[in-house]
Amino acid sequence: MSDSTGSVLVVNSGSSSIKYQLVDPTTGEARASGIVERIGEAAGSVRHEVGDAVTQRELPVPDHGVGLRIVLGLFDEVGPSLADAHVVAVGHRVVQGGPRFSGPVLVDAEVERQIDELSPLAPLHNPPNLTGIRVARELLPDVPHVAVFDTAFFHDLPAAAATYAIDRDVAAAYQVRRYGAHGTSHQYVSREVAAFLGRPLEDTNTIVLHLGNGASASAVRGGHAVDTSMGLTPLEGLVMGTRSGDIDPAVLIHLQRNAGMSVDEIDDLLNRRSGLKGMSGENDLRAVHQLAADGDEHARTALEVYTHRIKKYVGAYAAVLGRVDAIAFTAGVGENDDQVRAGALEGLAPLGIELDAERNAGRKKAPTIISTDASRTTVVVLPTNEELAIARQAVEVAGAS
Structure with a gap:
């Protein structure tokens, strides 16, 4: 231009x-x-x-x-x-x-x-x-x-995915529902994956794994989000750099009653002192990998928890979608960490998901297929570009004003 x-x-x-x-x-x-x-x-x-x-x-x-x-x-x-x-x-x-x-x-x-x-x-x-x-x-x-x-892509989630099973009057009064986050990235990547694979967007089912210091997963059917891992806030879902992701809500009650922790202390614990940092002492996956390679058991466990949680969401979203045409890894970890990609999809061949170790190896700076030719689901690393997505939406809105 x-x-x-x-x-x-x-x-x-x-x-x-x-x-x-x-x-x-x-x-x-x-x-x-x-x-x-x-x-x-x-x-x-x-x-x-x-x-x-x-x-x-x-x-x-x-x-x-x-x-x-x-x-x-x-x-x-x-x-x-x-x-x-x-x-x-x-x-x-x-x-x-x-x-x-x-x-x-x-x-x-x-x-x-x-x-x-x-x-x-x-x-x-x-x-x-x-x-x-x-x-x-x-x-x-x-x-x-x-x-x-960030939440716009998930605005029209089906009620079954967006609704929390709490008193409906309380939920309505305080606007409690699943809003999701990273929506700009999930929308961009799901569209780009369909284009990269040469498939019509409306006939493509994709699981997007946005893995960075913040991390989220989404299930996208025909270009429309039908589920996502982040909830009322960006705290729910996958394990992140410093955030816990999914946790039994009774843990909060337990810590308040038995540890005397205040709301602000629990907030700080779950958002800033949990996730990889809480388990291993490091929130940067490169440092966690090094600790694990040096024999640190806490770091090894942290990596196992991290990839196990991703795998659970892949399985859940495969069930939600019924047919998965593509799985897309994106963002800093998704694009650069081949060990995480391999660990997250290990053992999923019965679901039609098979990685090619050679294709998966190393960082990916361009859209890359990393699954085997026999894999029913195509696994792709596709770099996100939230700034470009925001720019294009801004031009569209400004031009229409």
Whole structure:
């Protein structure tokens, strides 16, 4: 795409960081990308990448406003110029869209208010997402801003998958249901898998395994999500870097009654001191693999629990879908960790899932089939591109406004 047809600035504001990318929504080229980290701490950092050129700076970043001003200054200083890039929209990742948002929306004051109202459902994510939106709208007032929600792809889950078996009045009063997360990635990957395999999307059943520090699984039938592992929050489901995933809810009651732990302490335990970190002391799978190779039994158990949980979801979603045409591994772990991929699907030949060890070996930077020719289900590693997905949705919404 030429500059005359436009680029999209994609912004992902976290509690103490801002990730960004300038994207050509037609070609998928990332013309620039970067991250502002340690916002609000004494020493912050900024990394801005344009091709092979990297600009790195250490400086205080007291708040998101200062962080975004630094980012815009770097575009002016080292490029590419946002004016020359003809930014046609700013796309913002928002984690929780609740029952209200089933797709991307043009941001206005009312949308900001509703994102704020949904913060109790994602207290760690929606407030910084909203801060980024407000600051960006202030600094780039002449460009349409579009909110793209992690939950939107799962908005129309069947009631059987979305409903928790609790008192329906309590559930309604507090908006308790399965919302899912990573929806932008699951939607993108499920569509790209069908295209890569040359299959009609409407006739393709896919299990998507988004495995990173956060991890989730989905069952997608004909391009529509019918189940997903994350729930009311991104805590449910697969084992993650620091999150427990599925756990007996009575554990929380047990810890409160017998260990005297407060709600905040239990929250911290399950979100920040569990998962791989809680079991092995490390949340990075590379470090866990090394510990296991060195004979650490806790690390070995952590890896077994991690892959066992994935395998359980693959089996469950095979039952939900009835026929599985493709299993797609994506995100940092899914794309790079062949041991996890092998462990997660080991022993599933009776379900028609067979990996080819040679094809599976190593990291995958492009769509790659890693199953045997005899496998009834095609297993694919397909790199996700959430920024491109957000950019394309932002252009669609901005163009229609």
